[in-house]
Amino acid sequence: MLALEHLEIPKIDRPKRMNSHRAHLAAQFALGAGMGEPYILELYKAFWERGENLDEPEILANLAAEFGVDSNNMLDSIRSNRFDDRIVKFDAPAYKTGIFHVPTFIIGGIPYAEQPFHVLQKAMAEAAVRA
DSSP: OOOTTTTOOOOOOOOOSOOOOHHHHHHHHHHHTHHHHHHHHHHHHHTTTTTTOOTTTHHHHHHTOOOOOHHHHHHHHTTTTGGGGGGGOOHHHHHHTTHHHHHHHHTTEEESSSSSHHHHHHHHHHHHHHH
């Protein structure tokens, strides 16, 4: 989608591997506070544009405070895993297979993580020829 819009992801350092579970917990808290959409957009900007580590509870709470969400209650919520039952678990099984990014497609036995459509299309064609 970025290529179609002639956009690029800012070239900044970001955490290479980051567990997003706490960010999901924070997003669930923000949703309950009626600020889910703007908060989730801010999470996106924090990671992709500023390279912030969204595994840090304090960062997550500080981002929420910008929207009037009670950051202390959010911190308590994150640390107690209050909304854990609302988050689909997939990390451990995915990590065991070498998948660390979403989306990742396995085409012809080769993982393609976060790739534009033309890359996936070429991989599909090549896999069809090999099959």
